[in-house]
Amino acid sequence: MKKQIEQKAAEIEKLIQEYLPKEEGYEKVIYEAMNYTMLAGGKRIRPMLMQETYRMFGGTSKVIEPFMAAIEMIHTYSLIHDDLPALDNDDYRRGRKTAHVVFGEDMAILAGDALLNYAFEVASRTFLEYPECSELGRAFMVLAKKPGVSGMIGGQVVDVALTGQEVSPEEMMYIYRCKTGALIEASMMIGAILAGADEEQVSLVEKVAANIGLAFQIQDDILDIVSDSQTLGKPVGSDAKNHKYTYATVYGITAAKAKVEELTREAVAILEKLPADNPFLPELLNYLVQREK
Numbered sequence: 061m062k063k064q065i066e067q068k069a070a071e072i073e074k075l076i077q078e079y080l081p082k083e084e085g086y087e088k089v090i091y092e093a094m095n096y097t098m099l100a101g102g103k104r105i106r107p108m109l110m111q112e113t114y115r116m117f118g119g120t121s122k123v124i125e126p127f128m129a130a131i132e133m134i135h136t137y138s139l140i141h142d143d144l145p146a147l148d149n150d151d152y153r154r155g156r157k158t159a160h161v162v163f164g165e166d167m168a169i170l171a172g173d174a175l176l177n178y179a180f181e182v183a184s185r186t187f188l189e190y191p192e193c194s195e196l197g198r199a200f201m202v203l204a205k206k207p208g209v210s211g212m213i214g215g216q217v218v219d220v221a222l223t224g225q226e227v228s229p230e231e232m233m234y235i236y237r238c239k240t241g242a243l244i245e246a247s248m249m250i251g252a253i254l255a256g257a258d259e260e261q262v263s264l265v266e267k268v269a270a271n272i273g274l275a276f277q278i279q280d281d282i283l284d285i286v287s288d289s290q291t292l293g294k295p296v297g298s299d300a301k302n303h304k305y306t307y308a309t310v311y312g313i314t315a316a317k318a319k320v321e322e323l324t325r326e327a328v329a330i331l332e333k334l335p336a337d338n339p340f341l342p343e344l345l346n347y348l349v350q351r352e353k
């Protein structure tokens with residue numbers, strides 16, 4: 061399984077490279093900062109989930125590819141901003157110095173902004189290139205909404221606002237569902253939408269992805285305690301350093317692992333009820349939430 065996922069990640073890596081901006085012009089430095097973080101590795105799980113969900117519903121066109129690149133750009137922008145001194149103030153990410161350490165805080169802020177905008181620029185080319193695809197508008201709405209104020213940014217806002225305070229289980233789940241889950245939801249939903257899934261199917265896919273997003277974040281919390289910086293390519297103990305209450309610190313590692321399993325089991329059960337099939341997808345979900353980095 062690990063080999064198969066690595067192979068798919070390598071293919072996605074090549075695909076993403078095709079969509080990166082050329083490093084030229086007076087503004088060259090910003091392209092360098094964008095590409096530096098985009099090419100620093102990363103598991104590419106969001107584009108992979110998008111592509112596999114697309115395949116699950118029978119999608120075969122290349123229309124999915126600009127959206128795969130776009131979701132990874134949005135994810136990468138969020139990491140650049142999350143690592144800034146004003147937020148987590150982390151110096152390493154994906155095994156490399158973070159963008160603000162290499163390019164300065166000003167350029168890192170701008171590189172994050174630029175990646176967010178570039179994501180939409182890349183995805184919007186599909187309107188010209190695939191005029192026959194009637195689902196582009198729906199896919200765009202998801203691409204715009206899930207990373208926004210009622211999704212990823214909203215989760216980050218609540219996370220920052222409550223830092224250092226004890227959070228209720230409901231607040232914690234809200235933060236996780238939005239901050240981490242929203243992009244995973246967007247990835248799988250866009251895959252389903254572009255393959256022609258109906259509203260009911262897309263909302264079941266959203267539920268699957270919401271569970272996986274929660275499980276993914278809880279596993280991230282566990283790794284922040286039990287792993288090491290060499291394996292993760294970023295500092296461990298970041299949550300404790302930033303006085304963050306996480307599922308793993310509040311309920312303990314054993315309960316956190318049990319929750320990851322429960323959420324994943326539920327997700328796979330919903331997935332298997334859908335009238336579409338991709339045997340690789342449940343295996344990918346299980347692999348992701350049990351990952352070691």
Ligand code: GRG
Pocket residue numbers: 101102103104105138139141142154212213216239240276277280353
């Ligand atoms: C506009 C200031 C501003 C912020 C934007 C920063 C932010 C909003 C959101 C951050 C959300 C965030 C970083 C959530 C954590 C999600 C998470 C577990 C990320 C790690 O994802 P992986 O493991 O990373 O897929 P790789 O490196 O493999 O891509």
